[in-house]
Amino acid sequence: MRPTATEHPRSRGRGGKGARIIDRTGSSPRDLTRPLRTAAAIVALLSLGVIAPTLGASPMPEQLPGSGPSAAPAGSGLPGQPVAAAPAPVPAATPAAPVTPATDGLRPGASGGDVKALQRKLRVRGIKVPVDGNYGARTRAGVRILQRKLKLKATGVADAALLAKLGLKIRAVASNPATLSAPATARYLKVFPVVGDYSYEDDFGDPRGQGAHQGNDIIGTMGMQLVSCVDGTISRLTREETGLGGIWIWIVDGQGNEYYYAHMASISPELKAGSKVTAGQTVGTMGMTGDARGTVPHLHFEIRPNGGGSINPFTDLRAVDPKRK
Numbered sequence: 001m002r003p004t005a006t007e008h009p010r011s012r013g014r015g016g017k018g019a020r021i022i023d024r025t026g027s028s029p030r031d032l033t034r035p036l037r038t039a040a041a042i043v044a045l046l047s048l049g050v051i052a053p054t055l056g057a058s059p060m061p062e063q064l065p066g067s068g069p070s071a072a073p074a075g076s077g078l079p080g081q082p083v084a085a086a087p088a089p090v091p092a093a094t095p096a097a098p099v100t101p102a103t104d105g106l107r108p109g110a111s112g113g114d115v116k117a118l119q120r121k122l123r124v125r126g127i128k129v130p131v132d133g134n135y136g137a138r139t140r141a142g143v144r145i146l147q148r149k150l151k152l153k154a155t156g157v158a159d160a161a162l163l164a165k166l167g168l169k170i171r172a173v174a175s176n177p178a179t180l181s182a183p184a185t186a187r188y189l190k191v192f193p194v195v196g197d198y199s200y201e202d203d204f205g206d207p208r209g210q211g212a213h214q215g216n217d218i219i220g221t222m223g224m225q226l227v228s229c230v231d232g233t234i235s236r237l238t239r240e241e242t243g244l245g246g247i248w249i250w251i252v253d254g255q256g257n258e259y260y261y262a263h264m265a266s267i268s269p270e271l272k273a274g275s276k277v278t279a280g281q282t283v284g285t286m287g288m289t290g291d292a293r294g295t296v297p298h299l300h301f302e303i304r305p306n307g308g309g310s311i312n313p314f315t316d317l318r319a320v321d322p323k324r325k
């Protein structure tokens with residue numbers, strides 16, 4: 001059997017990020033409109049988060065700022081991730097080079113939702129920075145620490161290379177239709193495992209302390225409702241913090257596929273190993289137990305087809321994400 005502490009096995013599976021990064025930096029047909037714009041207009045568009053030039057005429061109303069359920073409850077401290085959040089001001093690329101990617105990253109002095117997303121990513125990796133949306137000295141220092149860990153040049157600027165490694169999809173990528181179109185049906189999941197105002201990204205395969213990340217982290221707030229993603233059986237669980245996952249459950253469906261929920265705050269009291277669960281049934285609450293302690297509340301979620309190696313759950317999550325419909 002697999003060891004209980006399976007949050008970060010050492011397999012080096014990647015999430016196909018290379019292709020997506022190329023998508024981001026590749027020129028789209030809509031880029032052809034850019035030379036028609038004045039330098040001032042380009043600066044203005046960039047400061048709006050480059051939504052306008054990349055969105056163009058593509059019909060993606062669910063991605064327009066403020067159109068989705070992305071606003072966090074007041075005081076939650078966790079506004080939506082950049083995919084759904086209102087675009088944040090970013091340092092504009094020089095208008096003289098309009099053919100370069102629309103964003104070259106986040107720099108000290110920047111502020112807004114994208115900076116918050118960056119700060120949350122740092123905290124998930126154990127780098128203590130304030131999640132205040134302001135790219136100040138502490139954030140710059142945190143970025144340097146991460147860059148050294150990742151063997152990148154420690155500039156303190158969250159450039160495109162770093163953002164890609166973090167799976168942060170700001171602006172250009174977020175507005176790329178190829179990365180937004182959810183598949184019509186999920187292969188494994190029936191229900192999204194978190195209820196509430198969560199956010200997540202394709203962070204499968206990201207470098208973590210113990211190796212490549214084996215799932216997706218769905219970030220939310222402490223105590224957020226977690227539900228079974230399938231009809232199945234609780235195969236194992238622990239209410240005592242055990243291993244990297246802390247408080248966790250495994251659900252197995254009728255086909256033998258396994259689903260891992262880690263860092264939970266609590267497990268529903270009626271559940272025990274062998275309990276049947278139906279898709280959408282509450283199984284517990286979100287926390288930050290195990291090696292998530294001191295980071296941000298999130299569900300570490302894995303899919304293991306037939307109980308084997310984990311696959312990237314991102315496309316399945318998107319397919320059942322009610323915020324995408």
Ligand SMILES: [Zn+2]
Nearest residue numbers: 215216217300
């Ligand atoms: Zn995780």
